[in-house]
Amino acid sequence: MPDYFTSIGTLLDGSFLQSGALWALSTIPGFPPIIQTVHILGIAVVMGSVVILNLRILGLAVPSQNITEMTHRLMPWLWWALASNLVSGAFFLFGRPLRYFNNPIFGWKVSFLVCAMLLTLFFHLMSRREEAYWELSSKRLWSARAVALLSLMSWLMVAMAGRWIAYLEYIYYPA
């Protein structure tokens, strides 16, 4: 784990952000499972927006829907879901910062997230620049498919890594 990353954890540890998050998590009845569910509902929106869009680009799902129209319609859902997940996730990050910023699987999650967001942002910006950008030639359509495949895998890995943060010992300290 790079130092700049682990030092974020050290910075947050003992701060008012930590005491605030811990207060909410331990005082409000049912808060941890409720916030975790909000987080998973955000992942459901990621599935229902960018994942289904990527499946459409790859020619696997929703053939009646138009790629450009889908992009314009679904991208706001994705960005709002990510904003929501940043907030729901922050309660846990702030609550136990050392647990996350020293956890290599959390490092993987952040890396996949950056990768997935950049690919999706690139796709989104290009389709905003020119109407039907990705559908204008077969070369562009094939580029769109390559981006979609990478993006799909990255988004799934973000969710996968997220769940494995709690199972660090299976990967790093095998019995």
Next chain:
Amino acid sequence: MGFLNSPKWIDVENWSLSWTIGGTWWFPFLESIHVIAAAFVVGSILMVDLRLLGFAAVKYPISTLSKELVPWTWGAFVIATVTGLGMFITRAASHVVNPAFQWKIVLLALAGLNMAYFHFRIYKNIAQWDDATATPTQLKVIGSLSLLLWSGVMLAGRWVGHII
């Protein structure tokens, strides 16, 4: 509900498969697939539910959305069920008496009934409102119930882990 306290559930936990899953990386593996599949169940049905409410994807007919998305929902649901059963057998006796787990099963059944009502009762009159943006109240109720029940399944499912 005497069967919930039956000692037979301990037998399930003692299957060699249960021991293999519970004692190895199989458990976290199944759990992560379960979460991804469950999120996909909700994510794929979400677009249909919001269409029933007249909120999203209104330029597509309800029947088209339903035909193209519901098979994905079912596929993900099958994966979630298989991975879920795999985890269930490792702690069967405690799961059946876990209130969160019991809620989850009840909410799942209600979500299933809501879906069955839509498909077997409402769907035959589809031509009347297939393209409508302002959908009839009945459809709005079904769409809202679906969203609420599936979110409830998720909440109860997540809560299972806090009680076990």
